Amino acid sequence: ILEVSDIASLNRMVTAGKGGELIRLAEAFQEKQIAQIADEITRDRERVRLVMIAGPSSSGKTTFTQRLAIQLRVNGVRPVSLSLDDYFVSRDFTPRDEKGEPDFEALEAIDLALFNEQLADLIMGESVEIPRFNFMAGKREYRGEVLQISPEQPILIEGIHGLNEKLTQSVPKDRKFKVYISALTQLNMDHHNRIPTTDNRLIRRIVRDNKFRSHDALTTLRLWPAVRRGEEKNIFPFQEEADVMINSALIYELAILKQYVEPLLKAISPDVPEHAEAKRLLKFTSYFLPLGREEVPSNSILSEFIGGSCFEA
Numbered sequence: 001i002l003e004v005s006d007i008a009s010l011n012r013m014v015t016a017g018k019g020g021e022l023i024r025l026a027e028a029f030q031e032k033q034i035a036q037i038a039d040e041i042t043r044d045r046e047r048v049r050l051v052m053i054a055g056p057s058s059s060g061k062t063t064f065t066q067r068l069a070i071q072l073r074v075n076g077v078r079p080v081s082l083s084l085d086d087y088f089v090s091r092d093f094t095p096r097d098e099k100g101e102p103d104f105e106a107l108e109a110i111d112l113a114l115f116n117e118q119l120a121d122l123i124m125g126e127s128v129e130i131p132r133f134n135f136m137a138g139k140r141e142y143r144g145e146v147l148q149i150s151p152e153q154p155i156l157i158e159g160i161h162g163l164n165e166k167l168t169q170s171v172p173k174d175r176k177f178k179v180y181i182s183a184l185t186q187l188n189m190d191h192h193n194r195i196p197t198t199d200n201r202l203i204r205r206i207v208r209d210n211k212f213r214s215h216d217a218l219t220t221l222r223l224w225p226a227v228r229r230g231e232e233k234n235i236f237p238f239q240e241e242a243d244v245m246i247n248s249a250l251i252y253e254l255a256i257l258k259q260y261v262e263p264l265l266k267a268i269s270p271d272v273p274e275h276a277e278a279k280r281l282l283k284f285t286s287y288f289l290p291l292g293r294e295e296v297p298s299n300s301i302l303s304e305f306i307g308g309s310c311f312e313a
Contacts, residue, residue: 002026004251006188011289014255020295026250027297034064037244038071041154041177045077048177049123051154054162054238055181056231058204060248060301064181065158066311067299072154080149084159086131087115091138105230107161111140116170122149123171160230163238180242183249189287198228199284200249207260208305217264221274248301255291260306 002025004010013022041048053065065081072079088094088104089111097103118128127148131140149155154177161167163178185200202224209215239245262285268278296302303309 002029002251004187006190007287008190010187010252010255014289014291019252019255019291022252023250023291023295026252027300030248030250030301031067033246034067035071035074037179037246038068038075038077040244041072042075042077044177045152045154047175048154049175050119050168050171050177051079051156052162052168052176052178053156053158053181054160054164054178054235054242055248056160056201056235057227058201058208058305059182060304061158061181063299063301063304063309063311064179064246064248065156068179069156077152077154079154079156080147081156081158082119082130084110084115084157084161086133086140087111088133088140090140105160105234107164107166107234110161110167112167112169116168119155119168120170122147122155123175125149125151160234163241164234165241178242178244180239180245181248182245184247185249185251185254186247187249187251187254195284197249199281200254203254203257203261203281203285204305206264207257210260210264211305211307216267217261217278218268218272218274221268221277250300250302252291253302254285255288256293256296256302256306258285258288259290259293261285 002022004013004022013019041051051068053061053068055061069079069081087110089109091102094102094104095106095108103109118130121128125148127146129142130145130147132143132145134141157168163180165173168176182197183200183204184197185195188194205224206217206220209220210217262282265278265282268275293306296306296308298308298310304311
């Protein structure tokens with residue numbers, strides 16, 4: 001559809017001044033996919049009470065969930081969202097990994113009993129006081145926020161454990177609609193070599209961590225192996241549970257991310273082991289011609305990483 005199959009054809013579009021056209025086409029294509037998922041949920045609205053959205057790091061879950069909510073509202077459906085972060089156990093009870101570090105990505109880091117109790121009550125039409133997790137204090141707080149939903153309002157839940165039945169065991173499986181999202185780039189290096197799909201997500205994460213968490217690229221690269229282990233344990237074994245999959249990769253994004261990630265990678269000292277990985281990623285991004293971000297819409301999944309998203313808190 002987009003007539004861009006490899007880096008060379010993307011570079012030709014950029015050189016020909018067609019970058020803006022490519023951005024608009026790619027974004028419209030993705031919006032259509034999101035709308036189709038919303039249509040599928042709407043057709044099944046009497047059955048579906050939970051919409052679970054899961055995917056690996058930097059797949060764009062947050063933006064996708066908010067765009068899906070908008071498309072559902074266009075269809076006359078009024079979804080509500082629950083954040084799994086608000087159901088973390090108090091920090092003192094957070095499970096530890098094999099190194100003795102707090103494992104916030106473990107399923108047991110969530111208060112499953114409370115979460116399931118509140119889900120069941122909401123689906124029964126009862127009023128529920130929703131907790132908010134105070135990350136400074138490391139514990140849940142109740143601030144008088146009461147939620148009650150009607151039978152035709154689905155609950156959207158986004159998080160890495162979304163496809164795991166244990167997360168929502170109080171709700172029958174046939175009342176759930178599960179979405180798996182990942183950034184599986186369709187772009188090839190050339191006719192013979194594909195781009196590793198994890199590189200796309202790693203570059204997104206380096207850029208986002210720097211912009212929103214003040215991490216340098218070295219910190220992100222050091223954390224990445226642990227992130228990948230968490231995905232292998234908590235996400236990938238459950239992806240076959242999904243009712244639908246969506247690819248969040250945008251055909252043009254690496255031409256834009258290039259300009260953000262290269263200075264961060266170049267700042268990594270040759271004296272650290274991660275320099276080899278930085279060098280490899282720099283060689284990879286060097287194949288792309290830069291594309292300006294001016295025409296990237298504020299509701300784009302890419303804006304979740306480079307900034308300027310209309311969905312930012």
